Amino acid sequence: MGHQISRRTLFRTASGLAAAGALGPALTACAGGTGAGTTSDKLTMTWWGSDERHAAYKKALATFQENNPKIKIEARYSGYDGYFDKFNTQVAGGSAPDLLQMDTALVAQYARKGILAPLDSYVGKSLDLTGFSKTLLAAGTVDGKLYGVPSGIGVNQLTVNRSGLEKLGLKFPDPEWTWADLKNISVDVYKKSGGKIYGTDDVGGGTLQAFEIFAREKGQQLFAAGGKKLGFTSDTLQEWWEYWAEMRKVNACPPPAITSAAHNDLTKNAVVIGKALFTFDTGVYGAGGSITSATLDFLPTPQGDFSGAREGNFVNGGVLLSATKASKRVADSVKIMSFFAQDPTAIKDMQLQRGIPPTEKARNLIKAGLDDTDKRNMAMADYISKRVAKATDALPAPQPPPQGADQVWDLLFQSNLAIAFGKATIKSQLGKFFDQAAGILSA
Numbered sequence: 001m002g003h004q005i006s007r008r009t010l011f012r013t014a015s016g017l018a019a020a021g022a023l024g025p026a027l028t029a030c031a032g033g034t035g036a037g038t039t040s041d042k043l044t045m046t047w048w049g050s051d052e053r054h055a056a057y058k059k060a061l062a063t064f065q066e067n068n069p070k071i072k073i074e075a076r077y078s079g080y081d082g083y084f085d086k087f088n089t090q091v092a093g094g095s096a097p098d099l100l101q102m103d104t105a106l107v108a109q110y111a112r113k114g115i116l117a118p119l120d121s122y123v124g125k126s127l128d129l130t131g132f133s134k135t136l137l138a139a140g141t142v143d144g145k146l147y148g149v150p151s152g153i154g155v156n157q158l159t160v161n162r163s164g165l166e167k168l169g170l171k172f173p174d175p176e177w178t179w180a181d182l183k184n185i186s187v188d189v190y191k192k193s194g195g196k197i198y199g200t201d202d203v204g205g206g207t208l209q210a211f212e213i214f215a216r217e218k219g220q221q222l223f224a225a226g227g228k229k230l231g232f233t234s235d236t237l238q239e240w241w242e243y244w245a246e247m248r249k250v251n252a253c254p255p256p257a258i259t260s261a262a263h264n265d266l267t268k269n270a271v272v273i274g275k276a277l278f279t280f281d282t283g284v285y286g287a288g289g290s291i292t293s294a295t296l297d298f299l300p301t302p303q304g305d306f307s308g309a310r311e312g313n314f315v316n317g318g319v320l321l322s323a324t325k326a327s328k329r330v331a332d333s334v335k336i337m338s339f340f341a342q343d344p345t346a347i348k349d350m351q352l353q354r355g356i357p358p359t360e361k362a363r364n365l366i367k368a369g370l371d372d373t374d375k376r377n378m379a380m381a382d383y384i385s386k387r388v389a390k391a392t393d394a395l396p397a398p399q400p401p402p403q404g405a406d407q408v409w410d411l412l413f414q415s416n417l418a419i420a421f422g423k424a425t426i427k428s429q430l431g432k433f434f435d436q437a438a439g440i441l442s443a
Contacts, residue, residue, distance in 0.1 A: 041072060042072045042073065042074040043071055043072065043073050043074070043098045043099065043329045043332050043333065043336075044073075044074045044076060044097040044098050044099070045061070045073055045074070045075055045076070045097060045098065045099040045100065045333075045336070046075075046076040046077065046078075046083075046087070046097040046099075046100045046101065047076075047077050047100065047101035047319075048077065048078055048079055048080040048083040048101060049077065049079075049080075049101075049353070050353075052353060053353040053354070054077045056349050056350050056351065056353040057075065057077065057350075057353075058075060059349045060339075060340065060343075060345065060346040060349040060350060061073055061075060061336075063343075063345050063346065063349070064336060064339050064343075064346070068335065071332045071335070071336075073336075076097065084103070084106065087100065091115055091324075094326070096115070096324045096326060096327070097324065098323065098324060098327040098328075098329045098330075098332070098333050099321065099322070099323055099324075099327075099329075099333035099336060099337075100321070100322055100323075100324070101151075101319050101320070101321060101322075102116070102140075102147075102148045102319065102320040102321065102322040103319065103320075104139045104140070104148075104150075104154070104316055104317055104318070104319065104320060104400060105400065105401050105405065105406070106400075107139075107140060107142060107147055107148050107320055107322065107400045108142045108227075108399065108400035108401065108402065109402075109403050110147075110322075111142040111143070111145070111147040112142065112143070114325060115324060115325060115326075116147045116148070116322045116323065116324060116325055117147070117322070117323040117324060117325040117327065117330045117333075118145040118146065118147060119145075119146045119147065119148075119149070119323070119334065119337075120145055120146050122331075122334045123146065126331065126334050126335055126338060127149070127334050127337060127338050127341075128338045128341060128342045129149070129341060130342065130359070131358070131359030131360060131361050131362075132150070132341070132358055132359060133315070133385075133389070135314070135315050135388070135389070135396075135397050136150050136153065136315055136316075136317055136358055137150065137317075138317075138396070138397045138399070139154070139316045139317025139318075139320065139397070139400070140317055140320045140322070140400075141399075141400075142399075142400055147320075147322055148317070148320030148321060148322040149320060149321045149322075149337045149340075149341060150316075150317025150318055150319075150320055150358055151317065151318040151319045151320065151321065151340070151350075151354035151355055151358065152317070152318035152319075152352075152354050152355025152356045152357050152358050153315055153317075153318065153355060153356040153357070153358055153381050153382075153385050154315065154316040154317055154318045154355050154356075155300075155313065155314075155315055155316075155356075155380075155381045155384040155385060156209045156210070156213060156280075156282075156300075156301050156313060156314075156384075157282060157298045157299060157300055157301065157380055157381065157384060158200075158278050158279065158280055158298065158299045158300075158301065159271065159278075159279050159281065159282055159284045159285050159296055159297075159298060160172070160277060160278050160279075160296065160297045160298065160299055161271055161276075161277040161278075161292070161294040161295070161296065162294070162295045162296060162297040163294050163295035164197070164277045164294055165189075165277055168188075168189060168192040168193060168197075169192065170185065170188055170189065170192060172297065173185055173299060175299055175300055175380070175383060176303065177299065177300075177302050177303070178302050178303050178304070178305035179214075179243065179302045179303075179304065179305055180305045181302065181305075182199070182200060182252075182278070182302045183199075183243075183246075183247060183250070183252055185199060186198065186199020186200050186247065186252035186253065186278065187199065187250050187251070187252050189252075189276075189277055190250075190251040190252065195251070197274065197275060197276065197277060198251060198252065198253050198254045198270065198275055198276045199252045199253065199276060199277060199278055200247075200252065200253050200270075200276055200277070200278035200279065200280070201253060201254065201258075201259065201262065201269065201270040201271065201276050201278070201279045201280060201281065202244055202247065202248065202253040202254060202256070202258075202259040202416070202420065203244070203280045204240065204241055204243075204244030204245070204247075204416035204419070204420070205259070205412050205413030205414070205415070205416035205417060206409060206412040206413060206416070209301075210280045210301060211237075211240055211412065212312075212398065213301045213312035213313055213314075214236070214240055214304070214312060215231075215232040215236050215240075215312075216310065216311075216312035216313075216314070216394075216395050217303065217304035217309045217310050217311075217312035218232075218236050218304070218309075218310070219310055219395065220232040220233065220236055221395060221398060222398060222401075223398070223399075223401060223402055223405070223441075225399075226402075227399070227401070227402025227403070227405075227441065228402070228441050228442055229438060229441055229442070230408075230434070230437055230438075230441070234430050234434060237430060237433065238426060238427070238430055241415075241416060241419060241426045241429075241430075242426060244416065244420075245419065245420075245426065248420060253270075253276070254270050254275055254276060255420075256417055256420035256421045258270055258273075258275055259417065259420065260417055262281075263413065266281065266283050266284070266291065267291065269281055269283075269284055271284055271292060271294070272284060272291055272292050278299075280301070284296070285373065285377065290373065295373075296373055296376075297376050297380075298376055298377055298380035298381075299380065300313055300380070300383070300384050300387070301313055310391075310393040310394060310395070311387070311388060311391035311393055311394040312394075313384050313387065313388050313394075314388055314394070314395075314397045314398065315384070315385050315388055315397060316397065316398075317355075317358070318354055318355030318356070318358075319354055319355065321333075321336070321337045321340065323337075341358070341359075342361075344365055347362045347365050347366060348365055348366060348369070351366050351369070351370070351374075352366070352370075352374060352377070352378070356377070356378050356381040356382070363378060363382065402441065404440040404441050404443060407440045408437050408440055408441065411433060411436055411437060411440070412433070415429045415432070415433045
């Protein structure tokens with residue numbers, strides 16, 4: 001879930017890269033022109049993910065084909081690494097898949113290039129989106145048209161080593177906590193552990209949507225309308241960096257060497273290596289399960305603790321299913337989208353493999369089969385989504401990020417790291433950040 005595209009998605013699909021290597025020969029065998037621009041009698045569908053996600057998709061699709069024998073599906077799947085490079089090559093060569101799993105961070109770019117098919121004319125007919133909120137559908141909406149059906153509720157929550165907190169004799173925070181509360185309990189963790197464990201990882205570089213939520217609490221979006229410039233002020237970013245500088249100073253979060261090592265490497269995440277108890281990186285627990293043996297729980301991103309603070313959390317759409325515009329099988333692809341959205345068998349087969357299910361009906365269908373951690377994960381996502389829905393002061397959900405968004409996120413991360421290592425002051429780095437971000441977005 002965030003705009004650091006490769007990082008976010010690799011975390012969500014921890015075993016995805018291994019799967020990509022293992023599936024290489026199979027993908028090569030089926031890569032010949034069977035996509036949108038060809039005359040094959042099969043509908044081609046592609047997605048990325050872990051081995052568990054692959055198995056869930058295939059099981060659900062087998063049921064779909066039993067019920068729809070005239071629609072024959074050729075499945076292609078891999079890890080995230082190289083997924084969109086391959087898709088770009090296929091588009092250029094006229095062999096793009098008919099139906100694909102789409103990244104919410106990229107849907108706007110592909111829609112505006114005319115690569116994806118608008119789906120609005122199918123909604124309420126062959127595309128049943130009953131139970132999907134307008135906020136959720138915004139994740140697949142570009143310039144007022146729907147180009148992707150969200151797979152689930154994506155929320156920005158912290159993953160917490162609950163057993164670690166209990167061992168130190170500390171209470172689990174109330175979900176209505178604030179940034180000040182995060183600082184206080186993080187300091188307590190450091191003191192209670194004798195300086196061996198920090199409270200939280202350092203997200204001054206905006207891991208996932210931490211900074212975006214902070215800006216939204218001040219009524220500011222990450223990107224202005226149109227995506228050609230930033231939507232937040234220098235004062236907001238300065239306050240954010242000052243908060244994390246203070247967190248480092250009081251040992252509430254780890255030193256920069258730990259933060260740097262964890263960038264693009266989930267196995268070195270501060271919670272995973274036992275150096276912190278709170279992480280903003282939801283990849284520690286996702287569709288591939290947990291990569292730590294600790295008992296995990298979940299919390300919303302903290303709320304603003306200043307006068308006039310607004311609800312900063314928002315709901316996004318997990319991953320999307322989109323059809324390619326050049327495909328002659330858009331109508332059949334839409335039937336598959338509707339199947340995954342509403343069919344009880346498909347919902348039960350997918351479980352949490354594409355995020356928290358998008359409708360209350362779907363969540364109720366899978367609840368009984370979840371383990372305790374999955375139940376806590378889904379309950380917190382439900383809690384956050386309901387809180388966002390009730391908020392009267394929340395900004396609209398962010399539009400799909402513009403081209404260059406991933407570069408802006410990396411710039412934010414590297415800027416915070418330069419400050420943390422003492423290579424730049426906050427004020428000097430502010431000027432560099434805004435100048436470089438403006439160049440990226442205007443290109």
